[in-house]
Amino acid sequence: MKSSWRYVWGVLSILVSSLVFLVPFAFIILTAVKDKQEAALLRFTWPTAVHAWSNLIQVLQARDYMLLLAFFNSLVVTVVSVGLLVILAAMVAFVLQRRSSRWNRVIDLLVLSGLIMPPAVVPTIWVLQELGLFKTISGLILIEVAYGLSFSILLFRAFIATIPRELDEAAVIEGAGPIALFFRVILPLLKPVVVTNIVVQSVGVFNDFTNPLYYLPGARNVTVQLTLYNFQSMFNTSYNLLFMNILLITIPPLIMFLFFNRQIVEGMTAGAVKG
Amino acid sequence: METTTISRAISNRMKSPYPGWFYLPAAVIFVVLFLMPMLTSFYFSLTRWTLFESSFIGLDNFAQFFREPFLIKGLTNTLIYAVVTSGLKVIIGMLFGVFLTSRIMARTYLRSLVFFPVLVSTVGVGITFTVLMHPTHGLINESLAVFGIDGPAWLTDPSLALLSVALVDVWKGVGLATMIFIAGIVSIPKEYYEAAKIEGATATQQFWRITMPLARPATVTVILLSFISGLRSFDLIWSMTRGGPGFTTDVIASVIYKQYQAGFYGLSTAGNVVLFLLISTIVVPLFIFLDRKATTQ
Secondary structure, eight states, X not given: OHHHHHXXXXXXXXXXXXXXXXXXXXXXXXXXXXXXXXXXXXXXXXXXXXXXXXXXXXXXXXXXXXXXXXXXXXHHHHHHHHHHHHHHHHHHHHHHHHOOOTHHHHHHHXXXXXXXXXXXXXXXXXXXXXXXXXXXXXXXXXXXXXXXXXXXXXXXXXXXXXXOHHHHHHHHHTTOOHHHIIIIIIHHHTHHXXXXXXXXXXXXXXXXXXXXXXXXXXXXXXXXXXXXHHHHHXXXXXXXXXXXXXXXXXXXXXXXXXXXXXXXXXXXXXXXXTO | OHHHHHHHHHHHHHHXXXXXXXXXXXXXXXXXXXXXXXXXXXXHTXXXXXXXXXXXXXXHHHHHHHHSHHHHHHHHHHHHHHHHHHHHHHHHHHHHHHHHHSSOTTHHHHHHHHHGGGGSOHHHHHHHHHHHTOTTTOHHHHHHHHTTOOOOOTTTSXXXXXXXXXXXXXXXXXXXXXXXXXXXXXXXOHHHHHHHHHTTOOHHHHIIIIIHHHTHHHHHHHHHHHHHHHHHOOHHHHHHTTTOSTTTTOOHHHHHHHHHHTTOHHHHHHHHHHHHHHHHHHHHHHHHHHHHHHHHO
């Protein structure tokens, strides 16, 4: 009796949650492969004919291959900023965890502020402009690093606390300088949390919409999330192409999710147990 | 004497395996691109500003912020949005968390299903739900019509639009809350539940007496995290309604963007300062309060 109830509950929950969480994605895919007239009806129906390939080509060719350029730009921004983030945040977290000084409290406060405070937009644009970095890919990369540092530092710091200090001492006695100690001894030990950092931050940077909107306007330096925004007006009547675009930019996070599900969940929920 | 202490200090610093200059590259980027803009925003919010020159006008921008009805609307909307989204994420996330740690079928599948929207582009989700929420052709109202329910005009009804966007925010974000609760619940030692069962405690009693108090750190994390992101929310609102209809879904973050676009840089920065003060006055006490309660328990 009890087990049959469990069975009913199980089936019911699978059905309901699939309906709520899967139907929107099914809708994206179905609309992306319809032709223009059929997609415009906004119906959740099986396409009468599948136009996946021609829609794909049309989306890619739109506005002089803007989507391809956007994928390239987003890839550059993501790879470089996450690479910088990982190294710089690990260096900070290492010294912050190992060396106690009166500066630690100040640094902790700054890290926390970086985590919760919204960036001041126009003053940032002003600073970028003074530095000649406004509307440049490098400017956006540095912005992503600045905004992502806090989260990465906290992740690294918790992990470094579990590495015994004796290891550092042994390395120092062996004659290792700070650089050798960090890059040869500590960083290799950080591998699991480095992976977590890379995965979580790259999904974040790739999906970032607000920062490119503010700091990287203009068609030449477009990133993937902005193509959606630009195409939204352009494709107003071509829902099939708009949804093909959504489908394409959902694929990279999906791949990350399939391969690194555990690391992503661990990274994003870190601190939940300890508070 | 002096030179020896200095040279000793230098050699000490050289010898330290934890050199201060490891902070330097990160510090430069953080200070120049985050901290400095934040600090200067307090000054620029008091000016009329063209990016090239600024003239001091005192508190005029703030006065305007609290005088213009549509700007006040943005302020109250921000609070409503943050409260609704974080409240729902805590309740639903907790329920999902308990459910997905119990012995049910297809647990891994359900966990992945609930979590995946967290990783999807917010703008993509926004556009998709704008279509699904279409008053006449949208899938949601067409499905409701099957049951004879006349669905509302989700995004075009001024009294409902903000709530509709908040619901989509919950749909997208509840997976993260769920995972945080799962991490918290899993860390509770099984012995407590076994002891409770021997004492004859019902499932409800176990939830209120064991799960709730011991998963408290997770609850605190979810409340803080979702409240902060609710106050700062921009992408979803912008991609779904652009603050409309009228100004009924404008929040501070969208006001900042609109004023920036209109060239009112001083006013836009004042919006930033208001958001800064709002977060400091709400989140910091909340943080201390929740933290203290957690340590005394």
